Amino acid sequence: MKKSQFIVxxxxxxxxxxxxxxxxxYFEEWLPSSPTFDTYNLPPNSSTTGDNxxxxxxxxxxxxxxxxxxxxxxxxxxxxxxxxxxxxxSNRDFSTRGSGDVMGxxxxxxxxxxxxxxxxxxxxxxxxxxxxxxxxxxxxxxFLDDYVKTINFVxxxxxxxxxxxxxxxxxxxxxxxxxxxxxxxxxxxKINDRVFNFSIRDSAIKELITNSFxxxxxxxxxxxxxNQHFPPFGIVDTPFAFINGGYKYSYCGGKMLGEEDCKNNxxxxxxxxxxxxxxxxxxxxxxxxxxxxxxxxxxxAGGTGQYKxxxxxxxxxxxxxxxxxxxxxxxxxxxxxISFSEGKIVLDMNIHGPNDGLxxxxxxxxxxxxxxxxxxxxxx
Numbered sequence: 522m523k524k525s526q527f528i529v530x531x532x533x534x535x536x537x538x539x540x541x542x543x544x545x546x547y548f549e550e551w552l553p554s555s556p557t558f559d560t561y562n563l564p565p566n567s568s569t570t571g572d573n574x575x576x577x578x579x580x581x582x583x584x585x586x587x588x589x590x591x592x593x594x595x596x597x598x599x600x601x602x603x604x605x606x607x608x609x610x611s612n613r614d615f616s617t618r619g620s621g622d623v624m625g626x627x628x629x630x631x632x633x634x635x636x637x638x639x640x641x642x643x644x645x646x647x648x649x650x651x652x653x654x655x656x657x658x659x660x661x662x663x664f665l666d667d668y669v670k671t672i673n674f675v676x677x678x679x680x681x682x683x684x685x686x687x688x689x690x691x692x693x694x695x696x697x698x699x700x701x702x703x704x705x706x707x708x709x710x711k712i713n714d715r716v717f718n719f720s721i722r723d724s725a726i727k728e729l730i731t732n733s734f735x736x737x738x739x740x741x742x743x744x745x746x747x748n749q750h751f752p753p754f755g756i757v758d759t760p761f762a763f764i765n766g767g768y769k770y771s772y773c774g775g776k777m778l779g780e781e782d783c784k785n786n787x788x789x790x791x792x793x794x795x796x797x798x799x800x801x802x803x804x805x806x807x808x809x810x811x812x813x814x815x816x817x818x819x820x821x822a823g824g825t826g827q828y829k830x831x832x833x834x835x836x837x838x839x840x841x842x843x844x845x846x847x848x849x850x851x852x853x854x855x856x857x858x859i860s861f862s863e864g865k866i867v868l869d870m871n872i873h874g875p876n877d878g879l880x881x882x883x884x885x886x887x888x889x890x891x892x893x894x895x896x897x898x899x900x901x
Contacts, residue, residue, distance in 0.1 A: 582729060594655055595740040599733035600630045607636045615657045623657040630730060651727040656716040660799050663765040665691045665711050685710060686735045687744060712740050739804050741838040742812055754847045755830050756820045767796040794821045805861035811835055815866045817856050827853045831890060833897060848897040853879050866890045
């Protein structure tokens with residue numbers, strides 16, 4: 522190559538470099554200077570650049586969010602700082618709706634104030650919301666799987682067992698070709714006979730809101746009680762553990778076996794059920810943060826007998842409950858309420874009068890029990 526050709530090539534190269542620099546400089550302001558982040562996750566008055574992102578978003582995705590707490594139904598939920606919560610129905614009692622479902626405590630989280638005022642006729646284009654619905658279920662429905670089977674969902678979905686802050690749940694994620702795309706996913710959380718329901722669609726924000734659900738301390742203790750391990754007491758002579766508030770064992774030829782094992786035994790005789798009485802529960806929190814929990818456990822040996830025991834446990838929401846003591850209340854007595862008063866347990870109940878049949882105790886009375894020397898003793 523001739524010397525003149527080298528000179529021309531060099532000049533062309535210089536022109537391209539200089540021109541490229543000026544073109545880049547001209548369009549540089551059109552290019553994003555930093556990644557785009559969801560500002561719902563940022564604390565108020567923070568920027569979306571630099572160290573603020575790692576400090577707020579990475580360490581705590583809920584930085585700058587508000588917290589809604591419902592004492593009646595026992596939960597709290599985070600929601601974005603620039604969203605609102607419509608609580609006009611949040612403390613309503615359970616009632617039967619037109620669908621036949623027993624529901625209460627509807628709460629709406631939305632990016633507009635008074636979210637329940639909007640419908641398809643006046644909803645802003647950027648309206649976004651998630652609603653919490655609470656269902657009261659049949660106490661016989663122990664597992665969420667059984668509850669979901671009572672709902673006729675349209676379309677295919679995948680099912681995933683989940684746990685949110687100690688609350689067992691199910692997440693149903695629907696296929697993209699679903700005919701009724703009212704939600705991409707539905708989350709059910711179960712605490713005793715109550716199912717908390719979230720419908721999630723087109724928003725990571727709604728996932729974060731759902732995943733922030735946290736039970737109250739009393740509901741956390743109830744969840745522990747529903748799966749409590751007990752030493753032998755009452756009419757059983759072996760330890761047992763509840764599964765969602767109930768336990769069954771069977772005698773097969775004088776040997777105690779699990780119910781399923783016993784059903785397959787040709788000399789199956791009877792089944793004993795042990796369960797918590799629905800809604801009969803009281804809590805007392807001591808100054809050092811320890812809770813005492815008083816409840817009623819019923820034993821049924823397969824006949825008409827219903828042997829009821831007052832049971833006392835203690836513990837904290839962050840630890841297992843411990844069995845303390847129990848006392849026999851009698852066969853087929855009726856418990857109206859249970860409460861703590863000055864360190865004592867007060868029962869409002871019906872007991873049998875001299876002419877009552879075992880089915881029908883008619884004498885209303887108050888009984889008071891106190892823990893003395895490791896035993897529950899009746900006091901007057």
